[in-house]
Amino acid sequence: MGPNQRQDRREDILARMIALLEQAAAEGAQLVVFPELAFTTFFPRWLLDEDELETYFEAEMPNPMVQPLFDRARELSVGFYVGYAERTPEGQHFNSAITVGPDGTILGKYRKVHLPGSVEPREGETYQQLEKRYFEYGEDGFPAFEGVEAWGKPRMGMLICNDRRWPEAWRAYALQGVELMVMGYNSAAYDPNGGTTESEALRTYHSQLVAQANAYMNATWAVAVAKAGVEDGAGLIGGSCIVDPNGVTVAEAKGLGDEVIVADCDLDATLQGKTKMFNFAAHRRPQHYRRIVDQTGSL
Amino acid sequence: MGPNQRQDRREDILARMIALLEQAAAEGAQLVVFPELAFTTFFPRWLLDEDELETYFEAEMPNPMVQPLFDRARELSVGFYVGYAERTPEGQHFNSAITVGPDGTILGKYRKVHLPGSVEPREGETYQQLEKRYFEYGEDGFPAFEGVEAWGKPRMGMLICNDRRWPEAWRAYALQGVELMVMGYNSAAYDPNGGTTESEALRTYHSQLVAQANAYMNATWAVAVAKAGVEDGAGLIGGSCIVDPNGVTVAEAKGLGDEVIVADCDLDATLQGKTKMFNFAAHRRPQHYRRIVDQTGSL
Numbered sequence: 202m203g204p205n206q207r208q209d210r211r212e213d214i215l216a217r218m219i220a221l222l223e224q225a226a227a228e229g230a231q232l233v234v235f236p237e238l239a240f241t242t243f244f245p246r247w248l249l250d251e252d253e254l255e256t257y258f259e260a261e262m263p264n265p266m267v268q269p270l271f272d273r274a275r276e277l278s279v280g281f282y283v284g285y286a287e288r289t290p291e292g293q294h295f296n297s298a299i300t301v302g303p304d305g306t307i308l309g310k311y312r313k314v315h316l317p318g319s320v321e322p323r324e325g326e327t328y329q330q331l332e333k334r335y336f337e338y339g340e341d342g343f344p345a346f347e348g349v350e351a352w353g354k355p356r357m358g359m360l361i362c363n364d365r366r367w368p369e370a371w372r373a374y375a376l377q378g379v380e381l382m383v384m385g386y387n388s389a390a391y392d393p394n395g396g397t398t399e400s401e402a403l404r405t406y407h408s409q410l411v412a413q414a415n416a417y418m419n420a421t422w423a424v425a426v427a428k429a430g431v432e433d434g435a436g437l438i439g440g441s442c443i444v445d446p447n448g449v450t451v452a453e454a455k456g457l458g459d460e461v462i463v464a465d466c467d468l469d470a471t472l473q474g475k476t477k478m479f480n481f482a483a484h485r486r487p488q489h490y491r492r493i494v495d496q497t498g499s500l
Numbered sequence: 501m502g503p504n505q506r507q508d509r510r511e512d513i514l515a516r517m518i519a520l521l522e523q524a525a526a527e528g529a530q531l532v533v534f535p536e537l538a539f540t541t542f543f544p545r546w547l548l549d550e551d552e553l554e555t556y557f558e559a560e561m562p563n564p565m566v567q568p569l570f571d572r573a574r575e576l577s578v579g580f581y582v583g584y585a586e587r588t589p590e591g592q593h594f595n596s597a598i599t600v601g602p603d604g605t606i607l608g609k610y611r612k613v614h615l616p617g618s619v620e621p622r623e624g625e626t627y628q629q630l631e632k633r634y635f636e637y638g639e640d641g642f643p644a645f646e647g648v649e650a651w652g653k654p655r656m657g658m659l660i661c662n663d664r665r666w667p668e669a670w671r672a673y674a675l676q677g678v679e680l681m682v683m684g685y686n687s688a689a690y691d692p693n694g695g696t697t698e699s700e701a702l703r704t705y706h707s708q709l710v711a712q713a714n715a716y717m718n719a720t721w722a723v724a725v726a727k728a729g730v731e732d733g734a735g736l737i738g739g740s741c742i743v744d745p746n747g748v749t750v751a752e753a754k755g756l757g758d759e760v761i762v763a764d765c766d767l768d769a770t771l772q773g774k775t776k777m778f779n780f781a782a783h784r785r786p787q788h789y790r791r792i793v794d795q796t797g798s799l
Contacts, residue, residue, distance in 0.1 A: 314785050315783055317777075317783065338785065340788075342788040363783075366777065366778075367783075368667035368668075368670075368671065369671070369784075369786075369792060370788075371667075372667065372668070372789075372791070373788065373791050373792065375798065376792070376795050376797075376798050376799065377791075377798065377799045378798045378799055398772055399772075403746060406747070406748070407747065410712055410747050411716070411717065413709055413713070414709050414710055414712070415667075417706060418665060418666075418667055418710065447698075447702060447706070448705070448709050449702075449705070473697060473698075478616075480797075481796060481797045481798050482797025483797075484615075484616065484662075484666075485614075485666070485668075485797070486637065487668075487792065487793045487795070487796055488793075489668075489669075489672065490668040490671075490672060490793050491793055492671070492672050492675040493668060493671055493672065493789055493793065494786045494787075494789050494790055494793050496780075496786070497781055497786055498675075498779075498781025498782075499674065499676065499780050500675065500677055
């Protein structure tokens with residue numbers, strides 16, 4: 202997806218998403234992956250007053266505002282992953298994603314575990330990264346789920362943005378046998394406040410590198426989808442990619458605007474890795490991995 | 501390193517290693533990384549009788565056979581990592597590596613945790629992978645250690661071959677603050693028994709991909725060194741590489757023979773990752789990683 206500006210009307214964004222869904226369906230897609238926080242701008246870049254902040258959250262999913270996407274997907278018998286800001290009836294806030302089946306059933310739900318950014322705004326900076334302020338940490342871990350018959354009943358897992366850089370998250374899913382990982386992201390293309398530490402090309406490389414390597418090391422397909430381009434004056438990388446269980450990118454977005462890429466994901470391609478190199482039961486040595494759960498920070 | 505044939509004399513192999521050490525020192529290297537099982541052929545490809553098998557093991561390190569390498573390194577004030585087959589006084593066998601300081605002191609020792617292959621030979625096949633038969637699993641985990649003053653006192657970790665494909669191994673070191681990971685490998689370039697599942701190019705890609713991604717995700721330098729070429733009639737991939745903490749390869753071997761690649765590894769380049777994206781204390785969520793230690797195989 203290209204960018205969503207802060208002043209964009211929700212119905213216009215939804216219309217673009219429906220157009221993308223239709224294009225994907227016309228190209229044979231059975232499952233469409235949208236980005237993180239797909240319905241809105243990436244609002245954690247702003248220090249917002251409570252009233253505006255709440256406008257970015259969905260109190261139910263689906264709800265009247267997003268229903269046309271659900272309806273069109275069902276008509277086309279296409280499922281989808283979409284990321285959104287979730288407000289629970291109890292008033293909790295999460296950075297969430299769902300995967301919806303071709304009949305409109307919600308097959309799985311995920312709440313982002315690895316929130317980047319800070320609670321307090323960085324002083325003197327125009328652009329913030331306030332995910333730790335606006336969202337609570339997902340506390341349901343990494344629950345794998347099963348896709349539908351029409352997709353070949355893949356064992357699936359969801360991640361959101363920063364999660365994809367954490368090998369623990371992928372492994373927690375791989376230990377549940379995942380064959381298809383889907384994830385959306387909004388990742389800065391550069392420091393919008395003027396820092397120059399990492400180029401856009403390097404950031405895009407990082408994004409694709411972690412999708413490729415974690416797909417390979419976990420013998421799974423991976424679909425990683427950007428919201429890209431200049432949003433609210435801040436650049437987001439593109440680099441959406443579909444990666445096979447060898448870690449090889451089989452389809453890749455060319456630009457930073459709305460664009461559809463499609464690939465046929467043969468689930469049997471996961472077997473080579475799962476039965477040989479990454480036959481976990483035969484080769485893992487968990488007694489030596491204790492630090493991973495016994496420590497948070499580095500010594 | 502190029503291949504060591506089964507019939508090669510140990511002193512000839514050692515002479516090649518000393519020549520490589522001297523060339524590296526002449527190019528300014530302070531630390532030289534040799535491959536896994538550098539002093540011999542990759543003997544786990546053969547089902548061997550006990551007498552021949554024991555000839556591949558070192559009962560002490562150093563010992564008279566390898567002493568000339570230690571002596572020359574000390575003269576040149578160059579340290580080195582080297583992989584070898586270890587037999588303990590108690591008769592245990594390990595696939596081991598050591599890192600030796602410029603004064604000849606052994607700074608760290610590592611016993612391979614992730615042994616690939618099988619205990620029993622695969623029937624009807626000429627070439628085997630019998631690491632699980634010939635070696636015991638290393639049970640000391642992943643102990644980081646400190647490099648010398650002349651190297652900038654890097655926090656270091658060692659891996660051996662197959663270990664580098666396991667993100668848990670890298671993370672166990674990263675949680676000890678490693679800035680420089682060194683590892684040697686002998687990785688098949690193709691199935692020597694005639695299978696065609698993975699091309700040499702794909703296997704080399706895998707090898708470099710895991711070095712790049714794990715260097716990035718752990719904000720560390722990584723040096724991964726092949727024994728390459730056709731050894732005993734079985735092909736080994738090359739692709740030795742030096743990777744920076746951005747996961748970018750800064751030096752890469754061109755061929756499959758004896759060859760020196762050199763890079764200047766600025767340890768401060770690890771700080772960007774360690775203090776921001778991969779600030780573990782700020783961002784890790786170990787309560788959701790339990791499966792990594794509670795399960796061995798996949799559900």
